[in-house]
Amino acid sequence: MNELIAVTKRIKLPGFAAKQIADWLYKKEIQSIEEMTNLSKKTRELLSADYEIGIRAPVSVSESSDGTKKYLFQVLENKYIETAYIPDKEHATICVSSQAGCKMGCIFCMTGKQGFQGNLTTNEILNQFRSLPEFKELTNMVYMGMGEPLDNITEVLKSLDIITSEWGYGWSPTRITVSTVGLKAGIKEFLEKSRCHLAVSLHSPFDEERGTLMPIQRTNSVEEILSIIRDYDINSQRRISFEYILFKGMNDTPRHIKELARILNRIKCRINIIRFHPIPGSQFESPDLKTTIKFKEALIAKGILTTIRTSRGVDIQAACGLLSTLEQNK
Numbered sequence: 162m163n164e165l166i167a168v169t170k171r172i173k174l175p176g177f178a179a180k181q182i183a184d185w186l187y188k189k190e191i192q193s194i195e196e197m198t199n200l201s202k203k204t205r206e207l208l209s210a211d212y213e214i215g216i217r218a219p220v221s222v223s224e225s226s227d228g229t230k231k232y233l234f235q236v237l238e239n240k241y242i243e244t245a246y247i248p249d250k251e252h253a254t255i256c257v258s259s260q261a262g263c264k265m266g267c268i269f270c271m272t273g274k275q276g277f278q279g280n281l282t283t284n285e286i287l288n289q290f291r292s293l294p295e296f297k298e299l300t301n302m303v304y305m306g307m308g309e310p311l312d313n314i315t316e317v318l319k320s321l322d323i324i325t326s327e328w329g330y331g332w333s334p335t336r337i338t339v340s341t342v343g344l345k346a347g348i349k350e351f352l353e354k355s356r357c358h359l360a361v362s363l364h365s366p367f368d369e370e371r372g373t374l375m376p377i378q379r380t381n382s383v384e385e386i387l388s389i390i391r392d393y394d395i396n397s398q399r400r401i402s403f404e405y406i407l408f409k410g411m412n413d414t415p416r417h418i419k420e421l422a423r424i425l426n427r428i429k430c431r432i433n434i435i436r437f438h439p440i441p442g443s444q445f446e447s448p449d450l451k452t453t454i455k456f457k458e459a460l461i462a463k464g465i466l467t468t469i470r471t472s473r474g475v476d477i478q479a480a481c482g483l484l485s486t487l488e489q490n491k
């Protein structure tokens with residue numbers, strides 16, 4: 162809104178014009194500035210000289226037999242990002258990307274293998290939401306696509322502001338989850354400036370083992386992240402969850418269960434177990450469903466609310482980063 166006010170001041174419009182423009186953009190969902198019919202023709206011409214609405218359709222879509230769809234959007238001259246649409250019984254979730262590629266280099270991740278190609282702008286993040294053909298059906302949003310959202314925190318926070326503000330799309334923050342590899346400074350800023358849910362990728366409670374999976378552990382340890390979360394007054398509306406990809410024979414043992422229960426002591430949270438989606442050249446495997454369920458039940462027995470995320474879109478390159486890598490290599 163501050164940026165819209167600055168625009169209206171620059172072209173000498175009255176103060177209320179910023180709100181009118183926001184209404185056209187986020188409530189009436191127009192395709193062109195020309196459609197802002199309560200602004201004068203001259204004003205529309207002035208706006209059109211410097212700005213555009215910024216709507217760009219996806220360049221392709223892959224559809225899974227389970228209804229999940231993966232869209233590719235083109236950004237940053239010939240780079241591609243992935244956006245997933247995941248319908249469920251009562252929910253329809255969009256999973257957005259926040260960067261093209263990623264710097265974090267998690268060894269189990271195809272996006273990490275692409276390396277970093279650039280931060281997405283607020284427009285490029287929001288366009289995935291607004292230009293999704295299923296936009297009207299969406300009930301939830303997760304920032305769990307390509308990239309590390311808190312490594313692009315300024316644009317991510319702006320996009321959250323637009324989605325959750327009354328003058329914007331008016332969504333409740335409790336419909337949105339931002340996932341992070343665990344950047345200390347980013348977590349602090351996010352907890353202070355947003356009211357959306359936070360998901361932290363844990364994947365192992367042991368420093369050394371987590372460090373082999375996620376290089377970020379060397380500078381942003383689990384203990385440091387947990388202490389930030391413990392010290393923060395999390396209100397009852399807000400959810401903190403820990404993502405845990407199960408790797409067969411590695412992080413699925415009773416030792417891990419015991420240590421998870423110890424380190425998460427006193428944190429009101431849930432663990433979300435994720436089944437590993439294989440990527441080319443990876444030595445990791447997912448344990449069978451029986452082991453996964455046993456792991457979940459053991460955590461519940463320790464008093465930790467635990468869920469298993471259903472694998473979706475396995476027939477359309479479910480692992481994040483696979484589709485865009487294929488497109489880039491064409």
Ligand code: SF4
Pocket residue numbers: 263264265266267270271272273274306307308309342
């Ligand atoms: S898992 Fe997330 S943070 Fe890690 S490399 Fe992949 S996209 Fe980046």
